[in-house]
Amino acid sequence: MSGPKAAPAIAALPLTRPFIAPEELARRAGHAELLRLGANESAFGPSPVALKAMQRELPRTSWYGDPESVELREALAAEHGRAPGEITVAAGIDDLLGLAVRGYLAPGEVAVTTLGSYPTFAYHVNGYGGKLEAVPYARDGRVQLDALAETARRLHAKVVYLANPDNPSGSFASRADVEAFAAALPEDALLVLDEAYADFVPAGDLPANLGPNVLRTRTFSKAFGMAGARIGFALGTTQTVEVFDKIRLQYGVNRTAQIGALDALRDREFTAGVVAEVARGRAEYGALAQRLGLETLASQTNFVCFDLCTRERAEGALESLLTRGVFVRKPGAPPIDRCIRVTVGTAPERAQFAEIFAEVAGLART
């Protein structure tokens, strides 16, 4: 065909989709709506304080949001003991991962991640022409930090990705382990420490002594219940912020999200309640698994991986759940692709899931 042709590096990319949307799965399965336990969205919605602020400000959605997110960055700086100039706000962690890869990984350079960890990192590494090297999870879903660091050193990786707590396994590496890991990386490698689920971890358990080689990414999508608003931020250095400022979409973050995020930060009581309820839900899922004769992977997030022993059974369970109107996902790579990953819902949603899953797990065993 004549006509415009994609740039060669882009033309060579595969057409992949990191996630099939629940809306599309619902259409395929012939359901009007699904029990949404697949995307680790918060079942508890946004803070009522944030909601009120967003509703109040919607008539001014004709105005662009502040491209520098000054107020929000000041609030985040106070919250995290940083300077505003060490913080970048973007349209969720997906956006930040793209900026980190584009900013710090030249085409042909090596990035290291865990095989089957959050796929959008891999999406960006491929998309920007990097080489991706992946280290498998341990059988219990823990990230193999020593092997990850060793691989990064051996291959002179320029970007290393660690999600902690991890998605999709839910596993958590201790403060000391992450601090040691960050220190064991090549000096010129950027560690992207994806802490999307950090709000579910007691603050004292999070790493503290991290050097300027670490970029921590956070989001309002999980404990803050604002996934649909697309807003996240990175805690880095003035250098990383400046690199991002050279390439980010200046008006990439919508105004309502910025306003909601600011008020969400202030409503600590609400977030603490969500975190407590999520912990209850995790315990419930653990008890459910036990009743069904299943194991779960240890989780410090708002989801739990149920171990179905084989990939085939996990895939079968996923399919059976979808048929019954339940949307969950599963890890994509061994050894944890034998699991299904279930978001902690509200108490009624958990009860509904327990009932349907008992039936499905019974089938899976036969």
Added chain:
Amino acid sequence: MSGPKAAPAIAALPLTRPFIAPEELARRAGHAELLRLGANESAFGPSPVALKAMQRELPRTSWYGDPESVELREALAAEHGRAPGEITVAAGIDDLLGLAVRGYLAPGEVAVTTLGSYPTFAYHVNGYGGKLEAVPYARDGRVQLDALAETARRLHAKVVYLANPDNPSGSFASRADVEAFAAALPEDALLVLDEAYADFVPAGDLPANLGPNVLRTRTFSKAFGMAGARIGFALGTTQTVEVFDKIRLQYGVNRTAQIGALDALRDREFTAGVVAEVARGRAEYGALAQRLGLETLASQTNFVCFDLCTRERAEGALESLLTRGVFVRKPGAPPIDRCIRVTVGTAPERAQFAEIFAEVAGLART
């Protein structure tokens, strides 16, 4: 300094900011708020129908939006006589321009634009390592289509940018002229036809017979009054949509924006009212200029360029207006950097501007 270093191509980029935000200008000038006539935001807000839908759906902002924007793309397809597979939804035209440049301009290849036209296109060309060639405006603010096409052919440009109606000049090239221009470009060049302001032009005056080499970008930021929501779309081919699908942020568009856009499309009466009021406002600005002994550039948008004859006077007027609490912008490149660009506000905003500008224009003449 040791530690992570930006990829060389990114490190070499200048730290530029296409636009200083009104929030920052207000802080600098010591005003709590400015009369916002500088960013071509709609003074008439979003449609009440869209507003109601967004307010209703905000409690579900804990859910991700549909990454495929299926419903919205179907509605847009019906509206524009296209297939949904020929439409990409993204976080505003800024996002789409980045995808077009990244997708179709390999590093080192040439893109052509008008000198001083919408700067985010140039931002992306530089950011992705392209070479930018720019053709000046005519003295009256019209885009020199013949020179643009000739330059594109001579330099084997792979991407050509035309904003029509143009920003910041406001000028409009006729349907026949744009159709001839698109046909005169190199066969393998992508024409990015930025139609952010097309809603202010009678539909019959817009180009219709365009080939598959044209990607038209549209937005909900202007006539639809949803700039802060960050949502726009491109009308292309299944090929361009597939290229964008390889590299776009899958969850880049927030849920509330998608829902608002869908209902905004249905509220034709509201948009028609905005367009009519904007036309009245343009005429008022024309009359104001005449009273002040000034010319304006012809505009088919929601803004008007007032001709202050020299760059120095235009800069002085911008500064004087800001001191008095009025935010406007000015074109950045000759020959139209002798103008200031003023968004059409509401009737009271226009009256306020007229009063302050009369004072400022008087000063500028002395």
